[in-house]
Amino acid sequence: MATQPLLQMPATPERLQREESALYDRQVLDYIERAAATGLYEIRGLGAKRRLPHFDDLVFLGASLSRYPLEGYREKCTTRTILGTRFARKPIELDIPITIAGMSFGSLSANVKEALGRAATSVGTSTTTGDGGMTLEERVSSKTLVYQCLPSRYGFNPDDLRRADAIEVVIGQGAKPGGGGMLLGQKVSARVAAMRTLPEGIDQRSACRHPDWTGPDDLAIKIKELREATDWEKPIYIKIGATRVFNDVKLCVHAGADVIVVDGMQGGTAATQLAFIEHVGIPTLAAVRQAVEALEELNMKDKVQLIVSGGIRTGADVAKALALGADAVAIGQGILMALGCNSDSYVQGGKHYSAEADYRRLMTAPGFCHHCHTGFCPVGVTTQDPVLEQRLEPEVGAKRVRNYLKTLNLELTTLARACGKQNVHHLEREDLVALTVEAAAMARLPLAGTRWVPGQP
Amino acid sequence: MVRVVRTGQSAPAQFDLSKQSVSELNKFVHGHLEGVTEVRVENPDGAHSIAVAVDAPLRIEIGGNVGYFCAGLNKQATVMIDGNAGPGVAENMMSGRVEVAGFASGGAGASAHGGLLVIHGDAGLRCGISLKGADIVVGGDVGSFSAFMAQAGRIVICGNAAEGLGDSLYEAVVYVRGGIRSLGADAEVQPMGAEDTAAVTALLAAAGIGHPAREFKRVGSARKLYHWNVDANQEY
Numbered sequence: 091m092a093t094q095p096l097l098q099m100p101a102t103p104e105r106l107q108r109e110e111s112a113l114y115d116r117q118v119l120d121y122i123e124r125a126a127a128t129g130l131y132e133i134r135g136l137g138a139k140r141r142l143p144h145f146d147d148l149v150f151l152g153a154s155l156s157r158y159p160l161e162g163y164r165e166k167c168t169t170r171t172i173l174g175t176r177f178a179r180k181p182i183e184l185d186i187p188i189t190i191a192g193m194s195f196g197s198l199s200a201n202v203k204e205a206l207g208r209a210a211t212s213v214g215t216s217t218t219t220g221d222g223g224m225t226l227e228e229r230v231s232s233k234t235l236v237y238q239c240l241p242s243r244y245g246f247n248p249d250d251l252r253r254a255d256a257i258e259v260v261i262g263q264g265a266k267p268g269g270g271g272m273l274l275g276q277k278v279s280a281r282v283a284a285m286r287t288l289p290e291g292i293d294q295r296s297a298c299r300h301p302d303w304t305g306p307d308d309l310a311i312k313i314k315e316l317r318e319a320t321d322w323e324k325p326i327y328i329k330i331g332a333t334r335v336f337n338d339v340k341l342c343v344h345a346g347a348d349v350i351v352v353d354g355m356q357g358g359t360a361a362t363q364l365a366f367i368e369h370v371g372i373p374t375l376a377a378v379r380q381a382v383e384a385l386e387e388l389n390m391k392d393k394v395q396l397i398v399s400g401g402i403r404t405g406a407d408v409a410k411a412l413a414l415g416a417d418a419v420a421i422g423q424g425i426l427m428a429l430g431c432n433s434d435s436y437v438q439g440g441k442h443y444s445a446e447a448d449y450r451r452l453m454t455a456p457g458f459c460h461h462c463h464t465g466f467c468p469v470g471v472t473t474q475d476p477v478l479e480q481r482l483e484p485e486v487g488a489k490r491v492r493n494y495l496k497t498l499n500l501e502l503t504t505l506a507r508a509c510g511k512q513n514v515h516h517l518e519r520e521d522l523v524a525l526t527v528e529a530a531a532m533a534r535l536p537l538a539g540t541r542w543v544p545g546q547p
Numbered sequence: 548m549v550r551v552v553r554t555g556q557s558a559p560a561q562f563d564l565s566k567q568s569v570s571e572l573n574k575f576v577h578g579h580l581e582g583v584t585e586v587r588v589e590n591p592d593g594a595h596s597i598a599v600a601v602d603a604p605l606r607i608e609i610g611g612n613v614g615y616f617c618a619g620l621n622k623q624a625t626v627m628i629d630g631n632a633g634p635g636v637a638e639n640m641m642s643g644r645v646e647v648a649g650f651a652s653g654g655a656g657a658s659a660h661g662g663l664l665v666i667h668g669d670a671g672l673r674c675g676i677s678l679k680g681a682d683i684v685v686g687g688d689v690g691s692f693s694a695f696m697a698q699a700g701r702i703v704i705c706g707n708a709a710e711g712l713g714d715s716l717y718e719a720v721v722y723v724r725g726g727i728r729s730l731g732a733d734a735e736v737q738p739m740g741a742e743d744t745a746a747v748t749a750l751l752a753a754a755g756i757g758h759p760a761r762e763f764k765r766v767g768s769a770r771k772l773y774h775w776n777v778d779a780n781q782e783y
């Protein structure tokens with residue numbers, strides 16, 4: 091066989107150095123580049139994007155020989171949920187323990203608010219107003235509407251207070267405990283501006299402290315005022331962003347809350363500084379456990395109800411939150427995604443249309459968008475733009491949210507039955523174990539297959 | 548049991564808070580008030596939340612000092628406090644008139660949307676904070692951070708203002724007769740126009756306080772914080 095000449099190889103091969111720094115990775119480089127170019131911190135929407143210990147790190151111990159499961163499709167499993175039994179004359183009765191979190195008209199369009207009301211009403215749950223007051227659309231479409239009392243008091247008035255079914259005093263939000271709301275000028279439309287008594291088009295920064303009280307003792311008096319104003323009829327919730335949850339929950343109880351809403355750091359926002367979203371607050375998993383411990387220590391478990399929010403996405407998340415001791419959950423971002431957030435298309439007249447070009451215009455792409463603050467939501471969810479907001483038809487939105495909530499509820503009851511529970515509120519800590527040491531430590535659950543609970547002898 | 552003495556069409560309904568609860572009073576003023584135009588409240592003794600969320604053209608006279616949030620969320624009613632008021636008097640008032648004969652504590656008229664609040668004595672910290680359209684007249688001085696983030700409405704201060712007056716002001720306007728210890732971020736002293744003189748004159752007349760309008764200076768927003776500015780010093 092004739093010898094073939096070898097391929098000519100260059101003496102020194104060209105090798106690109108691609109040793110990425112863990113400390114200065116592409117995200118950090120991008121961050122520094124941006125900071126250097128603008129001199130202004132980044133503001134964005136949605137919640138923490140980094141990986142955190144979460145409900146995914148827990149699994150259920152389904153029934154087997156030591157416990158009996160219920161038949162998945164035949165045996166009853168109730169999801170009825172009562173909130174506000176402590177002081178209110180008219181507690182809230184819900185068919186499912188999954189509620190819609192407070193999101194403002196302003197951050198969301200009026201169409202979206204209406205869609206949420208319709209969806210919630212059709213599955214027997216509640217919706218919540220937001221920083222900017224109550225719209226007629228959401229009041230009319232929501233059977234059960236929770237009215238927020240926020241530091242800004244935008245649009246807050248006694249008529250809407252009386253029209254509400256419950257009142258939620260917002261101390262903080264998981265995405266930004268210690269910070270106030272923000273709404274950039276593009277979203278401060280004439281209607282939004284009028285509702286908030288602000289000049290149209292300004293970049294609005296809301297206060298982070300309530301104007302008429304400071305500290306927990308004052309809050310107790312404020313809550314009494316709200317009760318007096320509504321003749322002790324409506325349940326009063328207090329919402330806190332998760333930080334020092336154990337102490338804060340105790341203070342909420344002392345202040346006279348009927349219901350406490352704890353929002354973990356994965357909770358969303360329409361617009362907040364990035365530094366806040368990723369670096370302030372504790373994960374929802376740790377927050378639930380601390381909240382439940384505080385209620386138990388005060389002997390207030392089941393007397394004061396606990397709603398947990400911040401990264402609740404699936405029926406499994408709901409079931410795990412309930413097993414850890416929550417009475418209900420609240421969902422914000424998942425609801426937006428059910429409406430089409432980060433989807434590549436939107437529906438108009440029954441047909442799908444591509445939204446890719448509009449994501450591109452925001453310098454992002456479906457799946458990566460967190461641009462709610464811009465007001466140019468490509469799928470018409472978080473916008474006040476008269477053209478873009480048409481992309482979310484209220485009927486389509488209502489149907490999607492309804493389907494999403496129904497799916498979560500089906501998963502919740504499936505898991506509860508598998509654990510042998512006739513009532514989803516009977517799910518308990520003993521039904522759960524943790525997959526990681528971090529989750530075991532935060533939730534104080536045994537690591538799967540062991541009896542070891544970190545921090546316990 | 549509500550013990551209300553009604554001796555005739557024009558006689559005021561009487562409440563004695565040493566014997567009756569604030570809830571009884573509030574329930575009464577929230578109810579159907581046929582024939583009642585006046586309510587007289589004795590022995591308030593610093594109780595909180597007296598006459599909150601009233602929505603009727605009542606005249607409510609309170610004979611003494613009140614605690615937190617007196618006349619909060621008021622609509623239509625005229626509430627006369629013959630004493631001092633605790634924090635948040637007339638907070639979130641929508642309309643009507645609330646008058647304090649003595650001093651008012653912090654957050655007087657906080658986030659009030661409409662109506663007139665008159666304080667004949669001094670007002671404490673954060674008077675008119677987050678104001679949303681109401682008018683406030685203070686006969687004496689106001690404490691620090693008054694008119695903080697005030698969005699709309701007018702505040703007339705006949706005495707002096709402490710630190711940080713009008714910090715992060717929006718479209719509300721403040722008129723001060725005395726000295727201003729310091730202005731807050733984005734607040735500035737602006738020239739008094741003819742409209743300002745007329746406004747101050749009318750508000751003082753409504754409050755029954757006699758000072759010439761020309762003795763007041765106007766504080767308004769420089770509107771420099773209305774928009775994010777890349778080149779701005781981000782210290783706010």
Ligand code: SF4
Nearest residue numbers: 431432459461462467
């Ligand atoms: S798609 Fe719309 S709602 Fe979703 S992150 Fe982008 S702007 Fe926000």
